[in-house]
Amino acid sequence: xxxxxxxxxxxxxxxxxxxxxxxxxxxxxxxxxxxxxxxxxxxxxxxxxxxxxxxxxxxxxxxxxxxxxxxxxxxxxxxxxxxxxxxxxxxxxxxxxxxxxxxxxxxxxxxxxxxxxxxxxxxxxxxxxxxxxxxxxxxxxxxxxxxxxxxxxxxxxxxxxxxxxxxxxxxxxxxxxxxxxxxxxxxxxxxxxxxxxxxxxxxxxxxxxxxxxxxxxxxxxxxxxxxxx
Numbered sequence: 592x593x594x595x596x597x598x599x600x601x602x603x604x605x606x607x608x609x610x611x612x613x614x615x616x617x618x619x620x621x622x623x624x625x626x627x628x629x630x631x632x633x634x635x636x637x638x639x640x641x642x643x644x645x646x647x648x649x650x651x652x653x654x655x656x657x658x659x660x661x662x663x664x665x666x667x668x669x670x671x672x673x674x675x676x677x678x679x680x681x682x683x684x685x686x687x688x689x690x691x692x693x694x695x696x697x698x699x700x701x702x703x704x705x706x707x708x709x710x711x712x713x714x715x716x717x718x719x720x721x722x723x724x725x726x727x728x729x730x731x732x733x734x735x736x737x738x739x740x741x742x743x744x745x746x747x748x749x750x751x752x753x754x755x756x757x758x759x760x761x762x763x764x765x766x767x768x769x770x771x772x773x774x775x776x777x778x779x780x781x782x783x784x785x786x787x788x789x790x791x792x793x794x795x796x797x798x799x800x801x802x803x804x805x806x807x808x809x810x811x812x813x814x815x816x817x818x819x820x
Contacts, residue, residue, distance in 0.1 A: 596636075597632055597633075597636040598636045598637075598639035598640040598643065599640070600630075601626070601630055601632055601636055601637055601639075601640035602640045602643055602644055604630055605620070605626070605640060605641070605644060605649070605650065606644075606649065608620075608621075608629075609649075609660055614660045615660060616659075616660050616661060616662050616663055617659055617660060618659060618660045619657060619658075619659055620650060620657070620658040620659060620660060621658075622657060622658070623637055623638065623641070623658070626641075641658060644661070645661065646667065647661075647667045648661040648662050648663055648664045648666065648667060649661050649663065664757070665757045665758065665760075665761040666761070666764070668761050669760075669761040669762070669764040669765045669768075670765075670768075672690060672761065672762070672765035673764070673765040673766075673768035673769050676689065676690050676765065676766075676769045677768075677769050680769065686769065687766065687769045688814070690762060690765055690766050690769065691766065691810065691813055691814065693762065694759070694762045694763075694766065694810075695806075695807070695810040697758070697759060697762070698743065698746075698759070698806055698810075699803055699806050699807055699810070701747060701750075701755075702746065702790070702794070702799075702802045702803055702805075702806045703799035703800065703802055703803045704799065705746060705747060705749065705750065705794065705802070706793060706794045706796075706797055706798060706799040706801075706802040707797055707799060708749070708797070709746075709749055709794050709795070710749055713745065713748055713749050714791065714794070714795050716745050716748075717742065717745055717746060717790075717791045717794070718791055720738060720741055720742040720745060720787075721742070721784060721787050721788045721791055723738050724738050724739070724742070724780070724783065724784045724787060725784045727780070728780035728781055728783070728784055732780060733780050734780045734783045734784065736767055739783070739787075740760075740763045740767075742787055743759065743763070744756060744759065744760060744763075746790070746794070747759065778812060778813075782812060783812075786805065786808060786809040786812060787809070789805040789808070790802060790805045790806060790809065793805045
């Protein structure tokens with residue numbers, strides 16, 4: 592195994608520094624000069640390390656203001672997923688279908704347990720989103736992806752698991768980026784509305800098996816559309 596470069600070692604040590612000092616997104620990090628002194632490293636290596644960390648949202652460099660702990664978002668992960676799927680798709684491989692299968696595995700595995708106890712307030716949000724889908728279908732003949740995406744995120748809001756929400760949203764973002772190029776998204780909007788309403792009603796009835804079936808039916812529709820395309 593190749594030894595890490597000086598810049599790679601500094602990346603590791605910056606992450607350790609964030610953890611040791613208990614820093615959070617937006618907190619100030621030592622200046623470039625301070626990092627050079629702290630790590631006994633040259634300016635070029637420190638800058639290279641910070642640029643790499645900035646690319647994955649670990650740090651944020653604000654010119655004229657300093658360096659801060661980054662948002663730590665999963666957007667680089669989503670971009671990597673989307674690019675991988677796009678490359679595989681152009682090579683004749685099922686890149687988008689693979690993304691969809693992973694998302695289906697996540698959601699079908701979760702919705703059954705979620706159905707056991709969704710607060711009435713969250714059910715109200717879900718029903719409102721289905722109503723919005725129906726209004727979009729009636730007005731423009733197509734359910735907005737943003738509304739569909741909001742529905743699926745709201746479905747698991749009661750779990751109060753921020754990482755889970757970010758992972759699911761990362762898969763949504765990746766799928767959206769690839770579908771912009773390769774999938775026309777022309778599912779019958781009323782079918783989409785009906786599938787989502789069935790998910791809500793299954794969850795409202797606290798029927799986990801019914802909720803899983805409804806979710807899988809929804810993904811079957813996506814899969815059929817991809818196959819037809």
